[in-house]
Amino acid sequence: LAVLSNADGYFSPMTRVAAISGLVRRLSVEELAPLYAAIDDVDAEVSIAAIAVISERVPTLAREPLLRLLRDRSGYFLPVVRLAAANALERSGSLPEPLALELAQAETDPAVRRVLERARYVLGRESAVT
Numbered sequence: 001l002a003v004l005s006n007a008d009g010y011f012s013p014m015t016r017v018a019a020i021s022g023l024v025r026r027l028s029v030e031e032l033a034p035l036y037a038a039i040d041d042v043d044a045e046v047s048i049a050a051i052a053v054i055s056e057r058v059p060t061l062a063r064e065p066l067l068r069l070l071r072d073r074s075g076y077f078l079p080v081v082r083l084a085a086a087n088a089l090e091r092s093g094s095l096p097e098p099l100a101l102e103l104a105q106a107e108t109d110p111a112v113r114r115v116l117e118r119a120r121y122v123l124g125r126e127s128a129v130t
Contacts (some may be wrong), residue, residue, distance in 0.1 A: 004034055004046075013043040020046070024053040032058070039065050040076075047077070048084045055088035063094045070103050070112075079109045086115040095119045 003011050003019040020035060038050035055062040066085040069077055089095040100120035107113040
């Protein structure tokens with residue numbers, strides 16, 4: 001946890017990513033708050049790792065922080081982090097078609113928009129079949 005928090009700025013992003021990989025296996029679902037906080041990390045590698053492990057371990061709980069990230073228009077999150085969030089939501093199937101449409105229409109990054117449009121298309125086809 002100390003490596004992940006990196007209070008003194010000593011640890012490299014890759015070391016912190018390794019800490020995330022170890023923590024996700026050791027912490028209970030109730031103890032994952034530091035990993036949720038890492039989604040907003042200043043280092044993109046750390047954010048992406050946190051997105052990956054949280055969306056895999058608890059996809060339903062990952063939905064809200066990832067939606068918050070995609071709705072953020074401050075410019076804080078790099079496109080690669082936004083792309084990781086969109087891909088995680090698409091993989092988990094927790095992006096309803098209307099929400100995917102809303103996010104795609106507001107998205108300025110073409111790669112992220114493609115993921116959101118793909119999610120919308122796939123979800124739309126699945127709902128038409130059922």
